[in-house]
Amino acid sequence: MPGNRPCIRLRASGGRIEKASVASYGMYGTLVNGLRGLDYGLALKAAEKIDGRISHSHSMLFALCAEEAFSVRVPERAVYIRMLFAELERIHNHLFNMAETVREAGDLRLFLSMMRCQRLLLSCLEKITGGTIIYSVNVIGGVGLDISSGQKNEIARTADIIASRAENFRKYFYGEGFISGACRGVGVLEPASALRLSASGFIGRASGLGTDLRKKEPVLAYDRIKFEAAVCDGGDVLSRLKVCLAEVKESCSAVKQILAALPSGAVSVKYNIPSASAEVLNRCESPLGVEEYSLSCRGRSNSCRITPSVFSSLGCVAAMLEKESEEDIGLILSSVGMSRRLGLVDIEIYES
Amino acid sequence: MSLIKKIASSAASGSVWILHCGCGVCGACPEEIVGGLSISESRFVLVSDRCHADVLLVSGHVSKAEAARLKKIYDGMPSPKFIVAAGDCACSSLRADCSFSSLVPAENFVRGCPARTGDIISCLKKKYSFQKSKGEDHAG
Secondary structure, eight states, X not given: OOOSSXXXXXXXXXXXXXXXXXXXXXXXXXXXXXXXXXXXHHHHHHHHTTSGGGHHHHHHHHHHHHHHHHTOOOOHHHHHHHHHHHHHHXXXXXXXXXXXXXXXXXXXXXXXHHHHHHHHHHHHHHHHHSOSSOOOOEETTEESOOXXXXXXXXXXXXXXXXXXXXXXXXXXXXXXXXXXHHHTTSSOOOHHHHHHTTOOHHHHHHTTOXXXXXXXXXXXXXXXXXXXXXXXXXXXXXXXXXXXHHHHHHHHHHHHHXXXXXXOSOSBOOOOXXXXXXXXXXXXXXXXXXXXXXXXEETTEEEXXXXXXXXXXXXXHXXXXXXXXXXXXXHHHHHTTOOGGGTOOEEEEEEO | OOHHHHHHHHHHHHOXXXXXXXXXXXXXXXXXXXXXXXXXXXXXXXXXXXGGOSEEEEESOOOHHHHHHHHHHHHHSOSSOEEEEESHHHHHHHHHOHHHHTTSOGGGEEOSSSOOHHHHHHHHHHTHXXXXXXXXXXXX
């Protein structure tokens, strides 16, 4: 009986994986149409639960689609607050992925150090929003909370601490240390395979694809923020760690810029649902890849189709696992944000 | 009681070994559990083998297929043992499942979306006396 989770099927011989393929997408297959027919407010809340790790990106994308369909102009302050939380979400996701990867590689001290760094940010988010991982910031027409000057200072202070600690983590990934040795050349995704499998987000950038939707198709106010898209061409676990670390530092810098440029004014506007039908397609760069929402509205009824980044990520993971040792499965899964300890993906191994 | 038995009793009563089973796809509860418990008090240890586990910590929606797997895991755990459901998905689905509803008492449901680490720890601490008696059983 198929479970809730996506499943990757491996054929192994003598401890080495010969073939890997995606056997099922689990619950994601049904979640594609999970928001169809729901009330817009309820659909926004449901979108947050599609992937709890990137809850803000999902709800923001649904809100952007709905606002475009309703021709609602979101206040500038709300745009900046959305961008701020998107970058904070990127930081805590990348820190978690890096921590789980170094733990699988065997460095518990670095794991604890990164995890403490992540919890520092989560406790800051909890103070501001009341939630740690799912923080329900977005509403259709803006955001549901405002940021005071005290909270601005706290976020800036946390971003500074994380940026300085990220600088310390650098020495573990560059040079000839223990982590570099354990992660170099493991789980390689060649650039040609990455392109064929539509790798997006940090997985694609670690394989040399320099596509960052924040730069290529800037939503929100990303065209007014200076940041570099981190790209590595190794395609292995170490390259993914390097890209994540570089993105953490860039996001910390982006957070400081957003806080400095935060305009004053209202954070949300009221909206009316037009009776005319509209169709909107929107996509954005979430911490785990590119998420795509297609929304078609007819009055109060909506039909929303989601293409989550996990579809392409699973194909990439299957390609990474081929020709690798069974012992490296945990390391490879952690490097793409699907740590075995999270229980997000099932692995079935058959001996040939 | 010999000195070795006393030490064994003290050690077993002071630590809770937790087997975490993520059943769903959202990932928020597992992230909270893995991240929070890893850096919390060192006596809460996340293990990956059911033979060593005292507590089965369940997160995510438990479907029929997942319930069958959980039952196998739970049956394989050494006694005394208990189940904690973390998060709204696990709480509601375990309560609805006939095979588990009798195994999970009301105080073992940790509500929240996602369930907070602090709430999970306080639930586990309530079981501390249970764990302590287990340690004495093992030693004695």
